Amino acid sequence: MNHTKKNELYELKDFLILWSTQSISQLGSSITAFALTLWLYEKTGSSLSTASLTICSYAPYVLMSIFSGALTDRFDKKKTMLVCDVLAVLCTVVVLGLFRTNCLMVWHLYVLNAISGLMNTVQQPASEVAMTLIVPEKYYQKTSGLRSLSRSLISILNPLLATTLYSFTGLTGVIAVDISSFIVGFIALQFFINIPKSNSKRKERVLILVKQGIGFLKDNPMIMMLILFMAGVNLVASAFEATLPGYVLPNPKGGQSVLGIVTSCSGAAMIIGSLVVSLLPKPKDRVKVVYLTMLFSLGTENFLLAFCREPVLWCAGQIIGWILVPVMDANLDVIFRSTIPVEMQGRVYACRNTLQFFTIPIGLFLGGFMVDNICEPLMATYGNLSILKTLFGTKKGSGAALMMFILGVSGIIICLITGKKLKRYQYNEK
Secondary structure (H helix, E strand, O other): OHHHHHHHHHOOOHHHHHHHHHHHHHHHHHHHHHHHHHHHHHHHHHHHHHHHHHHHHHHHHHHHHHHHHEEEEOHHHHHHHHHHHHHHHHHHHHHHHHOOOOOOOOOHHHHHHHHHHHHHHHHHHHHHHHHHHHHHHHHHHHHHHHHHHHHHHHHHHHHHHHHHHHHHHHHHHHHHHHHHHHHHHHHHHHOOOOOOOOOOOOOHHHHHHHHHHHHHHHHHHHHHHHHHHHHHHHHHHHHHHHHHHHHHHOOOOOOOHHHHHHHHHHHHHHHHHHHHHHHHHOOOHHHHHHHHHHHHHHHHHHHHHHHOOOOHHHHHHHHHHHHHHHHHHHHHHHHHHHHHOOOHHHHHHHHHHHHHOOHHHHHHHHHHHHHHHHHHHHHHOOOOOOOHHHHOOOOOOHHHHHHHHHHHHHHHHHHHHHHHHHOOOOOOOO
16 A cells, blocks of 8 residues: 555656646735735726736737647747746736836736736646646546645635735735745756656647647547537636626625635635545546536526525535536546647647637626626616515615526536537547
């Protein structure tokens, strides 16, 4: 038993070092991003201004991912990650310099966030391929669970640490922590991790590689269908994210502190799910697991929040809705890594990022628009009807409850339609 464990640790040594140190670096970056939203809100008092920070960092990711993966397949993964990390931290250093000299302006943050987002666009597919190169296939599910665990921890710790550091040390202290976390990640990647070189075709032009990535998806309809399915899931999930504050904040039993607790329950649920998926045996049908877990999540969380008026049930809804996400994510990750040739993963993952995540900003916009301009006015006009009053309540926030009901129905439809189509395809795992 001990020999088996030692052998496993030896085989996963590079992964464990890369995963842990990059998680520390990502936590530092997330803390800075959160602190900058606090600073920007203090400066402008505008929610739109703070939301624009996310848009500026996300837009390059959606628009340029399809090309960044092709670049990833042409160049050395380790060097690509190191260069992107350095350029991203330089943006943070520029923010610190501008802040310390009282020259920091809102548009500076937008520009620097866009540059940092562009670096992440190139680094992310390189990191994905690097993980494939350093992890034996038999550990794909376990390592995916560990990566979900770190993302969950970051989502919980990020606002807590950012708020605390910002309160006691200001923006300077926050950025100092971020730079320190970068140094940890950079040193580990540069000196302690060996990433094998993949058989990439360096002489091919980027546009040719992009075409090959798109061509792979056309020739593998199961992978394409899974990506489009996740795009639909992201649309519903991001619309839910935009709807949640409009539901919790106006509620007599809600408010800012309750919203923070309810939101943190999703991260806590994902930690539990990440630990569970690391211990689960290999399922018989990974594709079926993907859409059934999402059917359960989308078909329970939205309805629980739509129909319930107690914060404890809102927390339960978040836990139920998110606890199986790491299970879905791990199985989806194994399908992709075992199906897509490693020398093509950069360009295919990049195409996936563009197709799978472009619905997130759309969902955020639609969620807010629907609540403010359709659902709330509708409930204000017809909310006294007995059935609407019973289901969604009255006063402000009832429109957000109606929107959650709509999202629940939409999520179920997406899962059922996709599940039916995915039954046509056969996934054979080695």
